[in-house]
Amino acid sequence: MTRVVQDAPIPTIPFNARISRWFGRNVLRIYMIFGFTYLFIPVAYTFVFSFNDAGKSNLIWQSFTFRNWQNPCGAPEVCNALGNSIKIGFLATTFATILGTMIAFAIGRYQFKGRSSSNLLIFLPMATPEIVLGASLLSLFLLFKINPGFWPTVIAHVMFCISFVVVTVKARIASLDPKLEQAAMDLYANEFETFRRVTLPLVAPGIAGAALLAFSLSFDDFIITNFNSGTLITFPKFVYVSAARGIPAQANVIGSSMFFLALTIVVVGQLVKERKAR
Amino acid sequence: MKISKSQVPYLLLFPGFAFLFTFFVLPIINLAQTSTQTPISGGDTGQYTQTFAFSNYIHAFTDNKDQFLRSFVYATLATILALAISYPLAYAIAFKSGKFKNILLVLVVAPFFTSFLLRTVAWKQILGEEGFVVPTLRSLHIIGQQTTLTSTAFAVVTGMTYNFLPFMTLPLYASLERIDPRTIEASGDLYANGLTTFRRVTLPLSMPGVVAGTLLTFIPAAGDYVNASILGSPSTKMIGNVIESRYFKIVDYPTAAALSFTLMVAILILVTLYIRKAGTEELV
Numbered sequence: 001m002t003r004v005v006q007d008a009p010i011p012t013i014p015f016n017a018r019i020s021r022w023f024g025r026n027v028l029r030i031y032m033i034f035g036f037t038y039l040f041i042p043v044a045y046t047f048v049f050s051f052n053d054a055g056k057s058n059l060i061w062q063s064f065t066f067r068n069w070q071n072p073c074g075a076p077e078v079c080n081a082l083g084n085s086i087k088i089g090f091l092a093t094t095f096a097t098i099l100g101t102m103i104a105f106a107i108g109r110y111q112f113k114g115r116s117s118s119n120l121l122i123f124l125p126m127a128t129p130e131i132v133l134g135a136s137l138l139s140l141f142l143l144f145k146i147n148p149g150f151w152p153t154v155i156a157h158v159m160f161c162i163s164f165v166v167v168t169v170k171a172r173i174a175s176l177d178p179k180l181e182q183a184a185m186d187l188y189a190n191e192f193e194t195f196r197r198v199t200l201p202l203v204a205p206g207i208a209g210a211a212l213l214a215f216s217l218s219f220d221d222f223i224i225t226n227f228n229s230g231t232l233i234t235f236p237k238f239v240y241v242s243a244a245r246g247i248p249a250q251a252n253v254i255g256s257s258m259f260f261l262a263l264t265i266v267v268v269g270q271l272v273k274e275r276k277a278r
Numbered sequence: 279m280k281i282s283k284s285q286v287p288y289l290l291l292f293p294g295f296a297f298l299f300t301f302f303v304l305p306i307i308n309l310a311q312t313s314t315q316t317p318i319s320g321g322d323t324g325q326y327t328q329t330f331a332f333s334n335y336i337h338a339f340t341d342n343k344d345q346f347l348r349s350f351v352y353a354t355l356a357t358i359l360a361l362a363i364s365y366p367l368a369y370a371i372a373f374k375s376g377k378f379k380n381i382l383l384v385l386v387v388a389p390f391f392t393s394f395l396l397r398t399v400a401w402k403q404i405l406g407e408e409g410f411v412v413p414t415l416r417s418l419h420i421i422g423q424q425t426t427l428t429s430t431a432f433a434v435v436t437g438m439t440y441n442f443l444p445f446m447t448l449p450l451y452a453s454l455e456r457i458d459p460r461t462i463e464a465s466g467d468l469y470a471n472g473l474t475t476f477r478r479v480t481l482p483l484s485m486p487g488v489v490a491g492t493l494l495t496f497i498p499a500a501g502d503y504v505n506a507s508i509l510g511s512p513s514t515k516m517i518g519n520v521i522e523s524r525y526f527k528i529v530d531y532p533t534a535a536a537l538s539f540t541l542m543v544a545i546l547i548l549v550t551l552y553i554r555k556a557g558t559e560e561l562v
Binding site for chain 1: 284286287288290291293294295297298301302303304305306308309312363366367369370374380382384385386387388389391392393394395396397398399400401402403404406408440443493497498500501502503504508518521522525531534535538539541542545546549
């Protein structure tokens, strides 16, 4: 029997079948290449056009220059807008993180009357379109004769960032092992000490993540800002206003820098996490 | 005064909820009030008085039903496209990327670190006459020599799909990543082929991610007006564009409020029906 098998000619797989089998095995890989290309084309465009020697309107490629990178404030409005966005981002992040973390601890750690309606109040702002949030808040400010501007924008950003902070921190609290806190109590730590030396350090990465999320939401927000900022120009607003007549290449420099900065923060965060896990 | 333990959660909630009440709940109530007001006769523009004119809603809706319909059609299209693009990507990262998992996950989110507005403007360039898409499609005779892509519904939906993609990919990845690979192996052991395994095991287990992702994409897409104003034309106006111009150009607050309120309620109803139908409760 064995002889027969050995003597039998090795069946050759037809070329077509080999191709389709290779394709079947690698279809997800091929898909990933296409997918990531698609994801990065607009980023590549933004980056490439930051080197465009385009003068005022940066829609058509002219010639290569480093000038925009050497002098990102060459278009002064860009830096002014960026400064406003950073200021608003920091203030909104600080308030939203504090308020949101407190809510997350209440909902994540305690059973109390009204807990499910609390969850609903956190969910609703996330399920409301930005334009409704922005427009309704503007109506309130106008009702109380408060002019839109810097502080109304900060308030608006805190309002829509809180929910995202709560959700992020709550997830972290839910993943904590209660045994660690029990152990601290067993070792005669009182409630406050347990919180300060055990709970808070364990939740800290969640809070940091929530703060980063809040900052990026605030920094990138256009619709709610547009309603509540009056004449104040933020970075997204600047891009929107100048989109029709062409955006200075310095805006691309700032957009690209934000991209690389955020990427660095995330990669460093990942490395720290992996080192700790080891 | 000593704080009793049962008071702690309320004390923790108080500042945040007071803030949300003042700047989220009150404005929505005020919005509902504004929506039934009418102009003061002989008053300046922007002055209104409460007359409980529910006819505002009828006018607001009948005058803008095209834009309403368009918003929901565009948002639905963008959501379906985003799901179709994201699902295989999230699947590949969750199951097929081995040690590159974290890097790939960062790379999926990375494009969204550039500004939302700059991304949209980049799409305008990509799809414009000077971009590479139009000349390529023309030389392949997929589109006619005169056909343009900017200022079309196609461009608006493309922009929306791209811009809201991470809201789809991340929840999908989170729910796919939680699936125990042994359940998929078990399905194979029971002689299910790849398609059956996907249909009967992987997809049902990833439903919470699908539901969360579609909601997180659909809601901002339905209320968006940035893509429509940068990538579209007057004939692709969405309800967001109408609300914006009612506020800023026409200063017609009651109509703007009626439109906003209708949009919010319509979305809430759709979301509720959808959650009921899809049957998951672990959303938030």
